[in-house]
Amino acid sequence: MIGIIRYGAGNIFSLTAALDRLGVEYGMVYTEADLDKYDRYIIPGVGHAGAAMKKLQDTGLVPKIKALNKPTLGICVGMQLLTAHSEEGDADMLNLFPMKTVKFAGDTEHKVPHTGWNRVFSEKENPLFENIPHGSHFYFVHSYFIEYDNDFTLAATDYCTKFSASIWRDNFYGVQFHPEKSGEYGEKLLANFSKI
Template identity: 80%
Template sequence: MIGIIRYGAGNIFSLTAALDRLGIAYGMVHTEADLEGFDRYIIPGVGHAGAAMHKLESTGLVPAIKALNKPTLGICVGMQLMTAYSEEGDASLLNIFPIKTLKFPGDTEFKVPHTGWNQVFPEKGNPLFTGIPDGSHFYYVHSYFIEYDTLYTLASTNYIHKFSASIWHNNFYGVQFHPEKSGVYGETLLKNFSNI
């Protein structure tokens, strides 16, 4: 069963609707005691990374999240929270991944925020992307990106430049796109996560 970590950063209706469609059991995590009832976790998030980190700190869950040893997936801002630092709000984050979240440059022909469908290219073999062909399209909405790093990047996307679409280290995974809004391949990824 998946525990969705609730800390007041964003609407989770699309995520729970996707899990319902897939028949994947889930519940909500509000306190450290709630973590005990689940065998994997999702950290959702939309909006401002600095503000999201402040909300997460106010729950008292930060030490427990960093100590998790079960599969844990961060989505969008939830993935950015796993990095060490974000330029959004000049914020120190969880530092599960010692890499940075940076702002897309605004002085290019490309629109920021990066909104819509873009291709994702897995770069390492991992069960998270089983059954998902190279170059499959996923749905994005973000103005900040995680710097590309060969050690932690599980999959990449090109928009303005190459960045980490997905990261992975031990039991921690992150995706910048929204699998819950990405059609069949997004649902495949969520199902894969439920079986890792």
């Protein structure tokens, strides 16, 4: 069963609707005691990474989240929270990955925020992307990205530059795109996560 970590910075309607369609059971995590009820977790996130981190700290859940040993997936800003630092708000994050979240420079061909469908290319074998074709399209909405690092990048995308579209370290996973808004393959990824 998936526990969705609620800290006031995630619009979860699309996510819960996707999990409902998949028949995946889930509940909400507001307190440390709630964490014990689930066998895997999702950290959703939209908006400003610095503000999201402050809200997460205010819940008192940060030490417990950092100590989790069950599968945990950060989505969009939820993935950026897993990094060491974000330029958005010049804020320290959870530091579960020694990676930085930085702003797209943008140019005449590449508008910021990066909004829309882009191809995602898996770089490592992992159950999260099982039965998802290499180069499948996923839906993105973001102005900041996680700098590419071969050690932790599970899948990559090119927009302005090559960046980490998905990261993985031990039991922690992240996706910059929104699987809950990415059609068939997005739902496949959520289904895969529910079985990791």
